[in-house]
Amino acid sequence: MSDTFIAPDALLQHWQGHRRLTRRVIDAFPEDKLFTFSIGGMRCFGAMALELVSMAEPMVRGVATNTWDTSFDRNAVPKLEILRRWDASTKEIDALWAKIPPARFRETMKAFGQYEGTVHDLVLYVIDNEIHHRGQGTVYLRALGIEPPPFFERQ
Amino acid sequence: MSDTFIAPDALLQHWQGHRRLTRRVIDAFPEDKLFTFSIGGMRCFGAMALELVSMAEPMVRGVATNTWDTSFDRNAVPKLEILRRWDASTKEIDALWAKIPPARFRETMKAFGQYEGTVHDLVLYVIDNEIHHRGQGTVYLRALGIEPPPFFERQ
Numbered sequence: 001m002s003d004t005f006i007a008p009d010a011l012l013q014h015w016q017g018h019r020r021l022t023r024r025v026i027d028a029f030p031e032d033k034l035f036t037f038s039i040g041g042m043r044c045f046g047a048m049a050l051e052l053v054s055m056a057e058p059m060v061r062g063v064a065t066n067t068w069d070t071s072f073d074r075n076a077v078p079k080l081e082i083l084r085r086w087d088a089s090t091k092e093i094d095a096l097w098a099k100i101p102p103a104r105f106r107e108t109m110k111a112f113g114q115y116e117g118t119v120h121d122l123v124l125y126v127i128d129n130e131i132h133h134r135g136q137g138t139v140y141l142r143a144l145g146i147e148p149p150p151f152f153e154r155q
Numbered sequence: 156m157s158d159t160f161i162a163p164d165a166l167l168q169h170w171q172g173h174r175r176l177t178r179r180v181i182d183a184f185p186e187d188k189l190f191t192f193s194i195g196g197m198r199c200f201g202a203m204a205l206e207l208v209s210m211a212e213p214m215v216r217g218v219a220t221n222t223w224d225t226s227f228d229r230n231a232v233p234k235l236e237i238l239r240r241w242d243a244s245t246k247e248i249d250a251l252w253a254k255i256p257p258a259r260f261r262e263t264m265k266a267f268g269q270y271e272g273t274v275h276d277l278v279l280y281v282i283d284n285e286i287h288h289r290g291q292g293t294v295y296l297r298a299l300g301i302e303p304p305p306f307f308e309r310q
Contacts, residue, residue: 040297142195
């Protein structure tokens with residue numbers, strides 16, 4: 001324990017707090033803006049949200065089982081369908097995380113056949129990418145005249 | 156080590172990678188847009204960058220020494236002055252981090268006299284807040300017609 005910044009369970013709780021916030025940001029978008037609105041030629045937030053769905057549970061499954069599978073489909077789907085996939089992933093992430101041997105986080109794996117790194121860095125990349133795109137989404141919301149959910153609220 | 160997601164040294168390296176990227180995002184802004192340009196009534200990126208400076212080294216100093224001190228001044232300063240403070244903080248964070256007893260990260264502290272939490276959560280809040288505002292800054296850059304530095308490049 002002396003060489004620990006954070007334990008696996010605490011990191012999962014931290015991430016699930018972020019996921020609750022990201023879910024609220026997705027839900028705050030008007031249905032007709034999710035796959036149409038963008039700034040400066042960037043992707044619409046719906047496509048970013050589908051990317052997040054395609055990374056979170058698939059990364060944890062890969063780390064837990066060494067089975068790597070994801071989707072590159074970013075075509076528009078209803079907001080409720082994104083939220084349904086989000087909630088399903090939330091449960092699956094909890095279940096898969098419990099199966100990861102603690103020593104795994106210090107091992108090197110090749111995620112999705114191409115991203116090689118220490119497992120803790122691979123997992124942090126997914127979390128950081130979620131925070132990054134959610135931050136972008138909050139600018140879209142402000143530009144649409146909508147106040148985003150507060151960053152500090154994670155329950 | 157069995158209850159470790161990531162060790163303190165690895166987390167610091169991960170953060171310093173983020174800090175190299177955030178420095179590039181600050182540097183990518185035109186001088187005359189840092190404290191003038193915004194979207195949807197949000198703060199300009201210069202003020203966000205000063206917030207990041209006011210949180211990073213002061214949080215690590217507080218964790219290392221239990222001395223809490225920060226600045227709330229967000230008035231415009233030249234970009235080079237922000238970068239100078241950024242680089243000074245980068246060195247100071249490394250020096251202070253080395254003085255943190257490893258057990259400290261699991262203890263509870265009250266940061267800046269008001270934010271109470273487990274130290275690993277306090278530190279992650281600072282990192283996550285940096286990623287969040289940097290993501291917002293990349294939308295500002297795109298809106299200004301400037302391609303942001305790539306998210307995955309941390310060297």
